[in-house]
Amino acid sequence: MAPKQEIVTRSGSSPFRNYAFDSSYYDEMFEAPGVPRRHYQALYDLLLDMPGEEFRRRKQAADLSFLHQGITFTVYGREEGTERIFPNDLLPRILTDQEWRRLEKGLTQRILALNLFLSDLYHEGKILADGVVPREIVYTCKHFRRQMRGLRVPKNTYITVVGTDLIRYPNGEFVVLEDNLRVPSGVSYMLTSREVMKKVFPVLFRECNVLPIEQYPQTLLATLRALAPPGRAEPVIALLTPGVYNSAYFEHAYLARQMGIHLVEGRDLLVHNNLVYMRTTTGLQRVDVIYRRIDDDFIDPLAFRADSALGVAGLFNCYRAGNVTLCNALGTGVADDKAIYAYVPKVIRYYLDQDPILPNVETYLCSEEKERAHVLANLDKLVVKAVGESGGYGMLIGPHSTQAERAEFAKRIEADPRNYIAQPTIQLSAAPCYIDGGVEPRHVDLRPYILFDGDRVHIVPGGLTRVALRKGSLVVNSSQGGGSKDTWVLESTES
Amino acid sequence: MLSRVADSLYWMSRYLERAEHTARLITVNLDLTLDLSHASVDQGWARAALSLGLTPPSPADAAALAQTLVFDPSSGSSSIVACIMTARENARQVREQISSEMWEQLNRLFHELKRASLTDLASTDPIEFLAKVIEGMHLFHGVTDSTMAHGEAWRFIQVGRYMERAVDIATLLRAHFHELGARDSSIDPRDHLHWIALLKSCTAFEAYCKVYTADPKPDRIAEFLLLNPEFPHSVRYAVDRLHNGLEALPDMAWTKKSSRLTRLSGRLKAALSFSQIEEIMQSGMREYLDSIQEQCGQIHAALYQIYIHYPIESAVEA
Structure with missing residues (x-):
């Protein structure tokens, strides 16, 4: 059945001539065909007024700026062109102050609860004893680190930097699709696309009263500083990167520069007497806080994967002794496991005694027999995800899949049910994008970045809006051909 | 500063200097070959x-040499493209240390070269293209000097740049004096163009004329390119700067070795300051140039031993 579609305006020269309005999902810009939402009016007027040629020129200028700044990411598994610019769509995704305040509240609640959850899991395990979350599902999670049992982390803070993926239901309500509690990336694209936007649309930007996000690096630095081991008044902070061949290297270098901290690789660090040092031109210098962008598995070959060449031998022991802080803490991946995700509403109620402000997407755990049967019977309607994967890998989108793919997934699910969950296919909301000289809707999600220093939660107003640039596609991951958009949160006009 | 960062900055700078030097040499040679007979064209390349x-390539490959020297992208090649690619790779590793303006300039240059490398050098206007490369490099140096703090990182860039320059010019002189022979002060009229080309390869022709008038003589050319204290593309100038840069590097409190480094560079600087061209010509130009290159090698090794690959035991004990 083809969804009902209407073209927004029919005038041949309008940039919206190919804009299909579809009521089966939430349209970020239009309430009804040709009727923009109030907070999109200024952008709408600008697009109608601006000659196509002028828009093309600005688009080119923006792309060139991304290329020359080297704002790139790496696509693995391809010899040629491993460095690509991150496709950026010039039209901002706009949120109202009201929408934002709700998100802020909901995310704060969620992060506080998840942090308490991690602390509990690695200490008393009350939530397990009370049977709210099944033990089995925690202990079978491959990101659960038994090495973290009983280890005290500074200010009891496990998750310092979080990127939570949100999508909208067709009625416009935001729901949490997943939490990224390990090493969330993408914040540099949020910051650089804002820089470029301000150059490309200065007038529109000023008219709209967009809330600033430029304070993110300073806030992150203050957060890291707050978590330094006690007694280190002027902590030395370093960002640990896997190196120049990592897909997010640009971001690592960008953040280190913006914060004025050292960008280190494993080979720059060494451990002596349970202290971490970096090798500098003036000798060895002690490091107090490491903002690590390396996965748990690779961080210390003595404690985790022995074949890791990226990590630092002995680092975990220093961490255990409290001589160095790692952000995020190790073992946080257990709380963003896609099966544990299904329990997050219960986790919030358990620790905070509050109803979740932001709902979860309905999730079927394949480890539960009844749910598995439902999943297997409805593979053509559901999205199936491997619990430990991210970046859009290991995923089946039922309605877009072939019979053979479904059969393959059914086999995998039967073989390892704990490793799979399923969710209904949700028509993500769509925002206007500049495509081939006109404006067309494309599906988007939203990833705000949340910082937690043990006392307070900070969220810069905005985030990374990822967009599935292929028509009809629901996959927004950069590794799967997604792009990004600047996200504007408008200042309240009432006050 | 991290030792790895110092290492990258140093090599970034060396590769860029090398690319600029190569670009200039090819430009001059392209120009020179227009005036030469076919036989001497091959000789020129x-x-x-x-x-x-x-x-040196076999005569059959001589014509392709320019193309290779500019565009050969294979690693290990010292073509302009390979040098700039490696310089950029090094810069990418220390992006947070250099200014955004520097990175953007280098990145832009890299993308322009990459675009051009799809074409045949001869089918484009090679001289104009090379001029753009050299200009891009000048721009990079200017941007570096005016957007980056002249601290430790900048000094490692300087050290790399002047180290490479000293070595490059010594190699260049060696080739010319070996081939054309240092026949006292008289000059074979057929070689006239080659001597001028040598000066031009160091952008030294005009500067030379101001000192010695337009009368190229091997001993004067050697004196100018080796011992002139004021001309930026003389070996002495490069070594002076190298020595200054090394002296300004941080003292390693835990080792006495850093004095060894400046002793080495100071000795080379003194040798160049007090040498007389007549003596050098008499006792052998080639040996003199060899000794300069050897001393540069020693300085490089000492630099690495002290700042970059120092043994951890000694650092921990201190």
Whole structure:
């Protein structure tokens, strides 16, 4: 059945001539065909007024700026062109102050609860004893680190930097699709696309009263500083990167520069007497806080994967002794496991005694027999995800899949049910994008970045809006051909 | 500063200097070959290869040499493209240390070269293209000097740049004096163009004329390119700067070795300051140039031993 579609305006020269309005999902810009939402009016007027040629020129200028700044990411598994610019769509995704305040509240609640959850899991395990979350599902999670049992982390803070993926239901309500509690990336694209936007649309930007996000690096630095081991008044902070061949290297270098901290690789660090040092031109210098962008598995070959060449031998022991802080803490991946995700509403109620402000997407755990049967019977309607994967890998989108793919997934699910969950296919909301000289809707999600220093939660107003640039596609991951958009949160006009 | 960062900055700078030097040498040689007979064209390219410290190509490959020297992207090649690619790779590793303006300039240059490398050098206007490369490099140096704090990182860039320059010019001189022979002060009229080309390869022709008038003589050219204290592309100037840069590097409190480094560079600087061209010519130009290159090698090794690959035991004990 083809969804009902209407073209927004029919005038041949309008940039919206190919804009299909579809009521089966939430349209970020239009309430009804040709009727923009109030907070999109200024952008709408600008697009109608601006000659196509002028828009093309600005688009080119923006792309060139991304290329020359080297704002790139790496696509693995391809010899040629491993460095690509991150496709950026010039039209901002706009949120109202009201929408934002709700998100802020909901995310704060969620992060506080998840942090308490991690602390509990690695200490008393009350939530397990009370049977709210099944033990089995925690202990079978491959990101659960038994090495973290009983280890005290500074200010009891496990998750310092979080990127939570949100999508909208067709009625416009935001729901949490997943939490990224390990090493969330993408914040540099949020910051650089804002820089470029301000150059490309200065007038529109000023008219709209967009809330600033430029304070993110300073806030992150203050957060890291707050978590330094006690007694280190002027902590030395370093960002640990896997190196120049990592897909997010640009971001690592960008953040280190913006914060004025050292960008280190494993080979720059060494451990002596349970202290971490970096090798500098003036000798060895002690490091107090490491903002690590390396996965748990690779961080210390003595404690985790022995074949890791990226990590630092002995680092975990220093961490255990409290001589160095790692952000995020190790073992946080257990709380963003896609099966544990299904329990997050219960986790919030358990620790905070509050109803979740932001709902979860309905999730079927394949480890539960009844749910598995439902999943297997409805593979053509559901999205199936491997619990430990991210970046859009290991995923089946039922309605877009072939019979053979479904059969393959059914086999995998039967073989390892704990490793799979399923969710209904949700028509993500769509925002206007500049495509081939006109404006067309494309599906988007939203990833705000949340910082937690043990006392307070900070969220810069905005985030990374990822967009599935292929028509009809629901996959927004950069590794799967997604792009990004600047996200504007408008200042309240009432006050 | 991290030792790895110092290492990257140093090599970034060396590769860029090398690319600029190569670009200038090829430009001059392209220009020179217009005035030469076919036989001496090949000879000219053979000398160009030698001047860059490469094995001269067989006469059959001489014509392709320019193309290779500019565009050969294979690693291990010292073509302009390979040098700039490696310089950029090094810069990418220390992006947070250099200014955004520097990175953007280098990145832009890299993308322009990459675009151009799809074409045949001869089908474009090679001289204009090379001029753009050299200009891009000048721009990079200007941007570096005016957007980056002149601290430790900047000093490692300087050290790399002048180290490479000293070595490059010594190699260049060696090739010319070897090929053309240092026949006292008289000059074979057929070689006239080659001597001028040598000066031009160091952008030294005009500066030379101001000192000695437009009368190229091997001993004067050697004196100018080796011992002139004021001209930026003389060996002495480069070594002076190298020594200043090394002296300004941080003292390693835990080792006495850093004095060894400046002793080495100071000795080379003194040798160049007090040498007389007549003595050098008499006792052998080639030996003199060899000794300069050897001393540069020692300075490089000492730099690495002290700042970059120092043994951890000694650092921990201190």
